[in-house]
Amino acid sequence: MPRPEKHVLVCTHQRPADNPKGCCSARGGGDILNEFAKEIDARNLWGRLKLNTTSCLGACEQGATALVYPEGVMYGNLKTSDVARIIDEHLIGDQPIDELKVPADVWS
Ligand code: FES
Numbered sequence: 001m002p003r004p005e006k007h008v009l010v011c012t013h014q015r016p017a018d019n020p021k022g023c024c025s026a027r028g029g030g031d032i033l034n035e036f037a038k039e040i041d042a043r044n045l046w047g048r049l050k051l052n053t054t055s056c057l058g059a060c061e062q063g064a065t066a067l068v069y070p071e072g073v074m075y076g077n078l079k080t081s082d083v084a085r086i087i088d089e090h091l092i093g094d095q096p097i098d099e100l101k102v103p104a105d106v107w108s
Pocket residue numbers: 011012013014022023024025055056057058059060061063065
């Protein structure tokens with residue numbers, strides 16, 4: 001298996017509805033995952049990119065979140081409408097999108 005150029009981890013972690021931390025599942029993580037899959041498929045990029053679900057990335061209040069490696073860029077408050085832009089500008093164009101990143105202090 002070739003090493004992917006970029007690896008996208010989409011948080012789909014689920015907690016009970018009454019959990020005060022909330023979760024990315026309740027904030028659309030599954031829809032974000034499906035949108036990445038659809039848009040990667042449409043661009044025929046499966047040979048270059050790898051997409052996986054992940055459990056909690058630790059920034060639940062920023063959900064839905066996704067983490068892109070090798071850069072280690074975490075995106076937050078994602079909407080499905082953000083996904084095509086992330087693919088085009090970051091995953092293909094190598095330009096992470098500052099306005100979609102979680103606040104810098106998430107990584108302390
Ligand atoms: S549940 Fe997604 S970051 Fe915690």
